[in-house]
Amino acid sequence: MTKPSIRSTSHKPQHSGSPRKTQLIKFRVTPEEKQELEIMCEILHVNISTLIRRSLRSQSIKQT
Numbered sequence: 001m002t003k004p005s006i007r008s009t010s011h012k013p014q015h016s017g018s019p020r021k022t023q024l025i026k027f028r029v030t031p032e033e034k035q036e037l038e039i040m041c042e043i044l045h046v047n048i049s050t051l052i053r054r055s056l057r058s059q060s061i062k063q064t
Contacts, residue, residue, distance in 0.1 A: 030035070041051050 037048055041048055
């Protein structure tokens with residue numbers, strides 16, 4: 001008799017009061033835009049998701 005395979009999923013603990021992130025957004029950018037995002041992330045030591053979330057909260061959006 002073989003033992004069933006049980007996979008442990010390790011989740012990062014939720015920050016208190018922080019809503020669970022369940023939605024995924026995909027969008028296309030130019031190679032130059034991607035490079036600019038990557039450079040900004042490198043300078044700020046954050047990933048692209050964090051950079052975009054922080055941008056949403058701290059910068060005003062101007063209509064073009």
